[in-house]
Amino acid sequence: xxxxxxxxxxxxxxxxxxxxxxxxxxxxxxxxxxxxxxxxxxxxxxxxxxxxxxxxxxxxxxxxxxxxxxxxxxxxxxxxxxxxxxxxxxxxxxxxxxxxxxxxxxxxxxxxxxxxxxxxxxxxxxxxxxxxxxxxxxxxxxxxxxxxxxxxxxxxxxxxxxxxxxxxxxxxxxxxxxxxxxxxxxxxxxxxxxxxxxxxxxxxxxxxxxxxxxxxxxxxxxxxxxxxxxxxxxxxxxxxxxxxxxxxxxxxxxxxxxxxxxxxxxxxxxxxxxxxxxxxxxxxxxxxxxxxxxxxx
Numbered sequence: 001x002x003x004x005x006x007x008x009x010x011x012x013x014x015x016x017x018x019x020x021x022x023x024x025x026x027x028x029x030x031x032x033x034x035x036x037x038x039x040x041x042x043x044x045x046x047x048x049x050x051x052x053x054x055x056x057x058x059x060x061x062x063x064x065x066x067x068x069x070x071x072x073x074x075x076x077x078x079x080x081x082x083x084x085x086x087x088x089x090x091x092x093x094x095x096x097x098x099x100x101x102x103x104x105x106x107x108x109x110x111x112x113x114x115x116x117x118x119x120x121x122x123x124x125x126x127x128x129x130x131x132x133x134x135x136x137x138x139x140x141x142x143x144x145x146x147x148x149x150x151x152x153x154x155x156x157x158x159x160x161x162x163x164x165x166x167x168x169x170x171x172x173x174x175x176x177x178x179x180x181x182x183x184x185x186x187x188x189x190x191x192x193x194x195x196x197x198x199x200x201x202x203x204x205x206x207x208x209x210x211x212x213x214x215x216x217x218x219x220x221x222x223x224x225x226x227x228x229x230x231x232x233x234x235x236x237x238x239x240x241x242x243x244x245x246x247x248x249x250x251x252x253x254x255x256x257x258x259x260x261x262x263x264x265x266x267x268x269x270x271x272x273x274x275x276x277x278x279x280x281x282x283x284x285x286x287x288x289x290x291x292x293x294x295x296x297x
Contacts, residue, residue, distance in 0.1 A: 032230055034077040035064035036272040043076030045111045046285045055245070055252060056110075057271065058098070058279040060084055060230045063108065064271075068245055068282070072259055072269050078113055080106075085233035089279050090122035091292040096283075097122045100233075110283060110290050125235065131183045131192070136210045140192060142180035145172065149180065149194055151210065163205070163212050170198040176224060181239035181278075186262065187294065188248030191215070195240040195253065197224035202242070202253070202260070220256045221267055228255065228276045241278035246293035254278030 034040055036059065043065050046052045053068040054075075063078040080086075080098070083106055088099035096108045097119065105121030108114075132139045132154065139157075141150040148164040170179050175198035182195030185207070192205040192212055200223045205212035227236040241254030244262070251260040257275030261268045274280065284291045 032061075034062040034079060035059065035074060036276060037074055040064075040074055040077045043078040043110075043113070045290075047288060049287050052285040053245070053247075054283050054285075055250075056096075056281055056283050057273045057277055058086055058089055059228070059273050059277040060086060060232055062273075063096070063110070064273040065283075066271060068250065072250070072271065074271070074273070078108070078110075080108070080115070082117075083115075085231075086279060087233050087235055088122045088125050089281065091281070091295045092122070094290060099124065127178050127181070129178075129181060129183045131185050133185060133207060136207070138210050140183055140185070140212075142178055142183060142194070144178045147179045147196070147198070149183070149192075149205075149212065151212065161211060165196060165199075165203055166214070168196060168199045168201070174198070176237060176239045178239070182242035182254070184242035184244045184251060186244055186248050187246060189262075191262075193242050193244070193251055195224070195242055197238070197240045200224065202251075204265070216265065218260060218265060218267070220253060220258050221270055222256045222258065222275055224255050228278075230276070239278060241280065243280055243282070244294070246282050246284065252280055254280055 055066040055068055057064045061080050065076040066072045067075045083100050086098055086100045090097045098106050099121040103121055105119045107116040107119045128143045130139055130141045137154045139152045139154055141152060147170040148162055150162055151160045153160050179198050180195055184193045190208045192207045194203045196203055200220045202218040204215040206215050224238045224240045226238055238255035243252045248262055251262055255278045257270040258267050259269040281295055282293055284293055
């Protein structure tokens, strides 16, 4: 009798495991919509000579085009066949280079949609984030193990000071490291924006002088925790990223999805593709051709 019960229990366990495995395979193979939204039209590049400004977000398998001039509406998606595990992007000769997989790369023509595989890859991502302020001869840097911003003298790279966030703490054993994987200097005003992932805020500083002065904190609507999904790379943990639009109107927060109006200093949108990616850049169409304002050469 006991042996029969044991065999029945074992059979039930095996059956349950089989169901779980089958469901896992089923759900994992379901088609995830491009840009994490349904019914997104296929990307079509502008053909007129008017100025068009787009924020391009790169989750796995797609390029997602958000119209900056129309409330950051998702207006198109470009599928990236055979490209998974994207870890870095960079402009190159008017096109977009992607680093993916185990150091492979592809070059995407944003106008025609053509993809060239097997090119030299853009540099791998770095844990250190550096933004230069040539007007004040300083650079701002964040790095692993530090909740705060290092201010460096240019061109010597000598450390001038370390700016911390008064009233905010971080336990290195919990949360992302580096904790401040995002810096952005406003193009139209002396403001420095800094991600604080463990505390779920953006710190704003006045940088009229070489020593940053604290202005205000803006809370994120989605925390920088957990992992991006879908994600086929080894860098799926949400670290964050920051980018101003070229005109200074918006700040985009990678891995959170929040979009802030810089004048009102308030969140105005959350983009799901941006919640699942920290790879983004602005692409403007000028006279029918793409340009990358603000991109680091």
